[in-house]
Amino acid sequence: MNTLENNGLNLVHFETYSIWVENDYQFFEITRKRPFQEIILSNKRTFLQKVIRKIKGTYVKIKHNYR
Numbered sequence: 769m770n771t772l773e774n775n776g777l778n779l780v781h782f783e784t785y786s787i788w789v790e791n792d793y794q795f796f797e798i799t800r801k802r803p804f805q806e807i808i809l810s811n812k813r814t815f816l817q818k819v820i821r822k823i824k825g826t827y828v829k830i831k832h833n834y835r
Contacts, residue, residue: 776801 772779781797810818 772798
């Protein structure tokens, strides 16, 4: 963990699993440390993309008969 911290990395997930013998494999998910930024997806979509998304959603509701 010290090595990760010193290099600006963050351990996201760690998992141990067994295939041949007990606990013979480990899976690490490591990411760069970066500040959290809230990015609202609707602000990134164009007006046309929003209209198409609304039409598709309405179509699915009608097709599957739910509100």
